[in-house]
Amino acid sequence: KQEVTQIPAALSVPEGENLVLNCSFTDSAIYNLQWFRQDPGKGLTSLLLIQSSQREQTSGRLNASLDKSSGRSTLYIAASQPGDSATYLCAVKYMRGTALIFGKGTTLSVSS
């Protein structure tokens, strides 16, 4: 079964810390992997999209890496801020199938 797992489910850090969110997937035959942000009661906002041929993508303080062979992706957030508090979702587009397969998310809380 094609699955996406995110660890940890929740994370609390003080402002200014660098942190890593983890995502693992079960099949290396993927088109791409995306990281989304979801604020409470809101929709999803795309943060980074990594195509299967890429190793990483960067946007501002965010850096996402992809290792297909090990079935892992990490989202690195540098110098965290209270405004980064949200749920972060990892989603994989497998070559077999139509749907984006989502992880259950990591809920991040950054305290000032």
Add this chain to the structure above:
Amino acid sequence: NAGVTQTPKFRVLKTGQSMTLLCAQDMNHEYMYWYRQDPGMGLRLIHYSVGEGTTAKGEVPDGYNVSRLKKQNFLLGLESAAPSQTSVYFCASSHSLGRETQYFGPGTRLLVL
């Protein structure tokens, strides 16, 4: 650009009632999707559309119907609502089927009593 909009934002239904959720996008996207998000389950694809007049089943299609009469609109219907359909429903759209990011609407919270 409004992006992806959803109507209504919140609705309470009684078991057996019907309703239609409306999704609209102004980005000229070919592909549109309906997801549901449940605690502990993540987002799951209900139905999707690869263009005007075409729809297909996703992972959890039972109890739902969809229509794409206009390119910019994607409707999700519940003919006879059940408590198991209490969820948050998200619509999304994209240029391509999987190669590019999907843009999500703000969601519709549905409570079925």
